[in-house]
Amino acid sequence: MRLLKLIWDFRGPGAAQTAIHHEKHLKEYAFAKALTTQITGVEELSEHHTIAYLVVKEDEMKPVRDALKPHRGQVYTEK
Template structure:
């Protein structure tokens, strides 16, 4: 069984939620254009001024996503 990796992009400020939501559109577009597998794309709230957009991918695809999209951080899902 392969590990799942969650790649995250953090957005801060009063528009953080909307910016994170918009970023998920680009994550979906990239995955579709590159024919890459992903498990989940969504946002998560840390507080009202900090939201993260994320994509969960297989460990084998992580480098492709990482190198092209430059996430702020990653974690094992």
């Protein structure tokens, strides 16, 4: 089963702090819904662009996507 990375983009001078705060809510959601994976994170792409993400199994993606409305997604590969 593939893992998918659901991504929320935050831009501007407060992007990093907003993404960090958003990740806390993603962790709470993953725990509350007992998602198979509990992988979340924050990545600073530039000074004014930071993302928060939640990794889900492909078969769990649609209800999570519909509930949380991520900006985009991609196949998750561990670094």
